Amino acid sequence: MKIYNTLTRKKEEFIPLESGKVRMYVCGPTVYNLIHIGNARPMIFFDTVRRYFEYRHYKVNYVSNFTDVDDKIIKKAQEEGVEASVISERYIAECRKDMEGMNVRPATTTPLATQEIDGMIEMISTLIEKGFAYEVDGTVYYRVRKFADYGKLSGKNLDDLRSGNRTLLVTGEEQKEDPMDFVLWKPKKEGEPYWESPWGKGRPGWHIECSVMSKKYLGEQIDIHGGGEDLIFPHHENEIAQSEAASGKEFSHYWMHNAFLNIDNKKMSKSLGNFFTVRDISEKYDLQVLRFFMLSAHYRSPLNFSAELMEAAKNGLDRIVTAVRRVEELDAKAAPGELDPETKEAVDALVCKFEEAMDDDFNTADGIAALFELVKLANTTVTEESSAACTAYFREKMQTLCQVLGIITTVSEEMLDEEIEALIEERQTARKAKNFARADEIRDQLAEKGILLKDTREGVKWSRA
Ligand code: AMP
Ligand code: ZN
Numbered sequence: 001m002k003i004y005n006t007l008t009r010k011k012e013e014f015i016p017l018e019s020g021k022v023r024m025y026v027c028g029p030t031v032y033n034l035i036h037i038g039n040a041r042p043m044i045f046f047d048t049v050r051r052y053f054e055y056r057h058y059k060v061n062y063v064s065n066f067t068d069v070d071d072k073i074i075k076k077a078q079e080e081g082v083e084a085s086v087i088s089e090r091y092i093a094e095c096r097k098d099m100e101g102m103n104v105r106p107a108t109t110t111p112l113a114t115q116e117i118d119g120m121i122e123m124i125s126t127l128i129e130k131g132f133a134y135e136v137d138g139t140v141y142y143r144v145r146k147f148a149d150y151g152k153l154s155g156k157n158l159d160d161l162r163s164g165n166r167t168l169l170v171t172g173e174e175q176k177e178d179p180m181d182f183v184l185w186k187p188k189k190e191g192e193p194y195w196e197s198p199w200g201k202g203r204p205g206w207h208i209e210c211s212v213m214s215k216k217y218l219g220e221q222i223d224i225h226g227g228g229e230d231l232i233f234p235h236h237e238n239e240i241a242q243s244e245a246a247s248g249k250e251f252s253h254y255w256m257h258n259a260f261l262n263i264d265n266k267k268m269s270k271s272l273g274n275f276f277t278v279r280d281i282s283e284k285y286d287l288q289v290l291r292f293f294m295l296s297a298h299y300r301s302p303l304n305f306s307a308e309l310m311e312a313a314k315n316g317l318d319r320i321v322t323a324v325r326r327v328e329e330l331d332a333k334a335a336p337g338e339l340d341p342e343t344k345e346a347v348d349a350l351v352c353k354f355e356e357a358m359d360d361d362f363n364t365a366d367g368i369a370a371l372f373e374l375v376k377l378a379n380t381t382v383t384e385e386s387s388a389a390c391t392a393y394f395r396e397k398m399q400t401l402c403q404v405l406g407i408i409t410t411v412s413e414e415m416l417d418e419e420i421e422a423l424i425e426e427r428q429t430a431r432k433a434k435n436f437a438r439a440d441e442i443r444d445q446l447a448e449k450g451i452l453l454k455d456t457r458e459g460v461k462w463s464r465a
Contacts, residue, residue: 001056001359003224004300006232006255007153011361016223017253022053022060025214025252027227027235028110030067031091032076034277035098037290037305038228038261038268044294045258045362046226047104048406052358055404063217064107065210066092068114069203074192084193085114098278101287103406111213113204117195119212120204123246124184124197132245136175138187138200142207144180147241153255154233182238184208207238211251215243225252229259258299265304276305285310288408292317295364295405316372317407323375324398324409327382331395337387344393346381350374351397364405371401420451424460427453 001014016022026046029039046064053060068088077084092112099106124140127133132146144150144158151158161180183205188194194201214222220243225236236255243251260267263274281290293313297303350373357366378394402409423442430438443453450465 002361003254003256004361005253006257007252009155012254014223014254016058017221020058022050022058022062022224023218023222024050024060024062024224024226025210025218025222026062026064026107026225027210027231028065028067029095030070030072031088031095032070032072033091034279035091035095036268037276037278037281040098040102040278040290041261041294041299041303042226042228042258043099043104044102044291044406045299045364046256048295048364048404049224049226049256049362050105051404051406052362055400060108061218062107063109063111063214065111065113065213066095067206067209068092068112069193070206078191088112088114094279098282098287101282102278102291103288103408104291105406109217111217113209113213114193116209116213116216117204119216120185120208121195121197123208123212123215123242124204126246127184127242130245132241133184134177135185135199138185138202139175139183140185140199141176141181142184142238142241143177144182144241145178147245149244150180150241151237153240154237156233156237182207182234184242207235208242210235211239211242211246214239214251215247220247220251221249222252224254224256226256226258229257232257256299259302261294261303261305263305268305281310285314289314289317291406292368296368298361298363298365300361316368320371320375320402320407321409323378324395324402327378327391327395327398328409330382330384330386331388331391334386334388334391337389339387339389339393343381343390346377347374347393347397350377351401354401358404367401367405371398371405374398374401420446420462424453424462428460 002011003014004011024046026042029035035043046062050060050062066088069084073084073087077087080087096106124133127142128135128140131143133140133142135141151161158180162178184207185197185199185204186202187199188201188203192203194203214225225239227236232255240251262268263276266272266274268275278287278290281287289310290313293305293310294303296313296316350370353373354367354370357363357370360366374397378398382391382394399409423446427439427442430436430442446453446462452463452465454461454463
C-alpha cells in the first residue's frame with residue numbers, strides 16, 4: 001500500500017510500526033455548532049481508510065477527538081447563558097447522529113479534551129523541564145526556536161514566518177520571546193471554564209490537546225495522523241513540535257491531509273452564505289449519498305459541492321445498491337451449481353482493480369469506477385438461471401467492496417415505530433382473548449429486534465434496547 005505523506009511530499013510504501021497494526025489519529029471537530037459538510041469530508045474519508053486497512057487484515061486503533069473547550073464554544077455558551085459543557089455535549093450528540101447517518105463508524109476511542117487536562121499539564125511540565133516551554137504571568141508558551149525541526153511538515157521557514165508575524169503580535173503577547181511561540185496554557189478569563197495548574201487557573205491551548213490524547217490512547221509514536229489540509233499549519237506543525245520535543249522520538253510516520261470541499265467552485269464560508277450543515281443535506285438526501293459523493297473524488301483533490309453532482313452521486317449509488325439487492329434476491333433462490341472459471345476470473349480481475357486503486361493512496365474515485373464495472377458485469381451475467389455458486393460469489397464480492405466504502409446495501413432491519421405499536425396492540429388483544437401463547441410469541445419477536453416492553457398502569461410502554 002502506498003500513502004502520500006505530507007511530511008516527505010512523496011507517496012511511500014506503508015510500513016506499520018508494529019506488524020499487522022495501524023495506530024491512527026484524526027483531529028475531530030470543535031463542537032460549537034452542527035457540523036458542516038466540509039467537516040464531513042475528513043470523517044468520511046478517514047473512516048474509509050480505516051475500513052480499507054481492516055479489509056487488508058490490519059488491526060486498526062483509531063482515535064478521533066472532540067475539541068470541547070474553545071473560544072467559539074465559550075462565546076456560544078455566553079450567548080445562550082449556559083455552561084460551555086451544555087453547548088459541547090449538545091453538539092457532540094448531534095455530531096454522532098450525523099456520523100451515524102453517513103455510516104461513519106465511531107472511533108475506537110473518542111476522547112474529549114476537557115477529560116484529558118491532567119495529561120496536558122503533565123506534557124506542558126515536561127516541555128518546561130526540557131527547556132521547550134516557558135511561563136510568563138500564568139501563560140505558558142512553546143519556545144519554537146528551541147525545536148530545530150520546526151517547519152518540517154508545512155515546509156515553512158521560521159525566519160520568514162517570524163518577519164511576517166512581528167507586526168501581527170496581538171496586545172498582551174509582547175511577553176513572548178519570539179513572535180512564533182504559541183500558547184500551551186492560558187490563564188482564566190472571567191466567565192470561562194478553567195482548571196487548576198502549576199501556572200494558576202486556566203485552560204489549555206488547542207494544539208496540546210491532540211498531542212496528549214494521541215499519546216495517551218496510541219502511544220508516543222503513531223503510524224498515521226490525519227485531518228483537513230488547513231490543519232497542516234500551524235496545528236499539526238505545533239503538534240509535532242510538542243510531541244517530539246517531549247518524547248525525543250518521531251511522532252507520526254505518515255501525515256495525511258484531505259483537500260477542501262468547495263461550494264459552486266467557491267470556498268465554503270458562512271460569510272459568503274454558501275454554507276451547508278450535514279443536517280441541511282439530510283433533509284433532501286439520505287446521508288449515504290453525501291458519503292458516496294465525497295468518495296467519488298480523490299481525497300487530495302479539492303471537491304466541489306453542487307446540486308448536479310449530488311444528483312449524479314444519488315443515481316450512481318442507486319445503481320450500485322439496486323444491483324447488489326438484485327444479486328442478493330437471485331442468490332436466495334438460486335439452484336445449486338458450479339461457478340464457471342471465466343466468470344470467476346472476470347470478477348477477481350475487478351476486485352483486483354479495486355484493490356490496486358485503494359492501494360494507490362486510497363484512490364476511492366478509481367475504486368468506485370472498478371465497483372461500477374463489477375455492477376455492470378453482475379447486471380449482465382447474473383440471471384435467474386445462474387448457479388448458487390455464481391450468485392454467491394458476486395454477492396459476496398459486491399457486498400465486501402460496498403462495506404469497504406461504507407455503502408449500506410441491506411434494507412434497514414430496524415422496526416418502524418408503527419410496526420412496533422401494531423404488534424403491541426395485537427398482543428393486548430391476544431391477552432384479552434386469553435391467547436397467552438400468541439402474546440408471548442409477540443413479546444419474544446419484539447425482544448429479538450431489541451424492543452423491550454414494560455407493563456405499566458397507563459398501559460404498555462416500549463423502548464429500544
Ligand atoms: P474544525 O472543527 O474547524 O477544527 O474542523 C474539523 C475538521 O474538518 C478538520 O480536519 C478540518 O480540516 C476539516 N475541515 C473544515 N472545513 C473543511 C472543508 N471545507 N473541507 C474539508 N475539510 C474541512
Ligand atoms: Zn488536532
